[in-house]
Amino acid sequence: MGLRERKKEKTRLAIIDAALDLFLEQGYDSTTVEQIAGAVDVSPRTFFRYFTSKDHLALWFHDHGEEIILETLADRPRDEPPFTALMHALRAVLTDVECSTGEDAERFLKLRRLLDANPHLIGRSVARGAQTERRLAEVIAARRGVDPDKDQLTHLIVAFAMSTMRVGFECPRRDGTVAEIVTRMAESIDLAERSLRPGWDL
Amino acid sequence: MGLRERKKEKTRLAIIDAALDLFLEQGYDSTTVEQIAGAVDVSPRTFFRYFTSKDHLALWFHDHGEEIILETLADRPRDEPPFTALMHALRAVLTDVECSTGEDAERFLKLRRLLDANPHLIGRSVARGAQTERRLAEVIAARRGVDPDKDQLTHLIVAFAMSTMRVGFECPRRDGTVAEIVTRMAESIDLAERSLRPGWDL
DNA sequence: AACTATTCTGTCATAGTGTGCCATAAGTCA
DNA sequence: TGACTTATGGCACACTATGACAGAATAGTT
Numbered sequence: 455m456g457l458r459e460r461k462k463e464k465t466r467l468a469i470i471d472a473a474l475d476l477f478l479e480q481g482y483d484s485t486t487v488e489q490i491a492g493a494v495d496v497s498p499r500t501f502f503r504y505f506t507s508k509d510h511l512a513l514w515f516h517d518h519g520e521e522i523i524l525e526t527l528a529d530r531p532r533d534e535p536p537f538t539a540l541m542h543a544l545r546a547v548l549t550d551v552e553c554s555t556g557e558d559a560e561r562f563l564k565l566r567r568l569l570d571a572n573p574h575l576i577g578r579s580v581a582r583g584a585q586t587e588r589r590l591a592e593v594i595a596a597r598r599g600v601d602p603d604k605d606q607l608t609h610l611i612v613a614f615a616m617s618t619m620r621v622g623f624e625c626p627r628r629d630g631t632v633a634e635i636v637t638r639m640a641e642s643i644d645l646a647e648r649s650l651r652p653g654w655d656l
Numbered sequence: 657m658g659l660r661e662r663k664k665e666k667t668r669l670a671i672i673d674a675a676l677d678l679f680l681e682q683g684y685d686s687t688t689v690e691q692i693a694g695a696v697d698v699s700p701r702t703f704f705r706y707f708t709s710k711d712h713l714a715l716w717f718h719d720h721g722e723e724i725i726l727e728t729l730a731d732r733p734r735d736e737p738p739f740t741a742l743m744h745a746l747r748a749v750l751t752d753v754e755c756s757t758g759e760d761a762e763r764f765l766k767l768r769r770l771l772d773a774n775p776h777l778i779g780r781s782v783a784r785g786a787q788t789e790r791r792l793a794e795v796i797a798a799r800r801g802v803d804p805d806k807d808q809l810t811h812l813i814v815a816f817a818m819s820t821m822r823v824g825f826e827c828p829r830r831d832g833t834v835a836e837i838v839t840r841m842a843e844s845i846d847l848a849e850r851s852l853r854p855g856w857d858l
Numbered sequence: 859a860a861c862t863a864t865t866c867t868g869t870c871a872t873a874g875t876g877t878g879c880c881a882t883a884a885g886t887c888a
Numbered sequence: 889t890g891a892c893t894t895a896t897g898g899c900a901c902a903c904t905a906t907g908a909c910a911g912a913a914t915a916g917t918t
Binding site for chain 3 (some may be wrong): 456457458461486487488498499502506507508
């Protein structure tokens with residue numbers, strides 16, 4: 455990796471960190487892009503080259519999570535029931551979070567606090583999740599050999615899976631270490647699996 | 657109802673109709689508030705007095721739907737399982753849509769076409785749904801006698817219910833009469849009820 | 859009908875997000 | 889070093905959204 459790319463990654467993380475701190479300090483809405491850019495000595499114009507929007511910045515972790523889910527899904531056996539495969543993908547995300555280094559863990563916790571304090575941001579987060587949902591619907595439809603535009607069950611499977619992830623992340627609203635939060639998210643996955651009729655997703 | 661209120665309602669509907677037509681004609685993003693306001697001979701400033709944002713306009717039906725759901729929920733017997741109660745509430749929304757008059761039905765169909773053409777708007781719609789979800793979580797938590805901030809199952813019940821509604825509305829992506837769409841949404845509700853283990857939501 | 863209070867509306871000013879364009883600076887490779 | 893590629897900054901601009909104030913329309917009262 456060349457100097458250029460390392461520098462970019464450094465700037466990217468610097469922007470995220472500065473933004474998270476400002477958001478938590480003075481609120482999401484009352485923090486301007488100008489302030490964030492100023493905090494890391496970068497022009498506002500450059501900010502928008504790293505993140506397409508302020509929302510995108512606050513939800514950057516979705517990009518990573520989606521990647522893991524899609525990769526895991528591609529590796530799951532073709533004949534595995536789709537919801538089961540999705541739950542495996544979610545657990546892969548948990549594992550990734552669990553193994554995050556000190557700084558990454560810090561960001562994860564800050565982000566959680568941020569979403570907790572700004573219900574409005576949860577809306578944005580869910581909206582981003584809808585994007586992931588569409589992509590997952592394509593994949594699951596292909597696995598099941600159905601037309602994604604016509605098969606309701608496919609969409610229901612994906613929607614339930616995303617709901618499971620979201621509930622695990624948002625609730626219960628209690629602070630804790632990364633390990634504790636991951637445990638709760640795993641509980642949510644178990645809960646969902648227990649709640650559904652065996653074979654419902656075939 | 658006085659002249660003043662009738663006039664307001666007329667303007668409100670005129671704005672919605674003009675906006676829907678412009679959105680479908682030239683796209684959501686490339687339609688400005690100025691254009692919408694101009695089409696109904698109203699100042700842009702007044703537009704924002706009727707709708708807090710362009711998104712709010714595009715998702716005005718959520719307000720009505722949420723109202724119906726909350727009302728229906730309040731009327732359901734206390735000892736009814738929560739998910740069952742929520743499904744009844746969703747069916748109440750369907751009944752309302754089904755009974756809508758010619759003009760309202762027109763708006764409903766236009767809106768559906770709009771969401772179909774702008775996946776980005778679906779994100780906004782889901783974000784608005786998250787707001788409803790929070791309110792429903794409060795109600796369901798009260799019914800179940802648990803703390804909404806701590807009980808995962810409560811949130812899972814609500815999230816699954818909202819997913820059911822959304823899947824029914826968005827999929828399959830096929831045009832049709834209001835009656836046809838309502839039928840599909842009812843199918844989605846049936847599908848969800850069949851997919852869950854009896855007693856999972858107690 | 860006239861008078862007053864209330865509410866709605868338009869105009870103006872302003873903050874903030876997001877984008878296109880072009881010149882410049884920095885990193886890359888021969 | 890020199891030529892090439894890519895990131896950055898600065899500028900102008902369009903759009904959404906809000907606050908403040910003045911004037912118009914409506915409602916209620918006498």
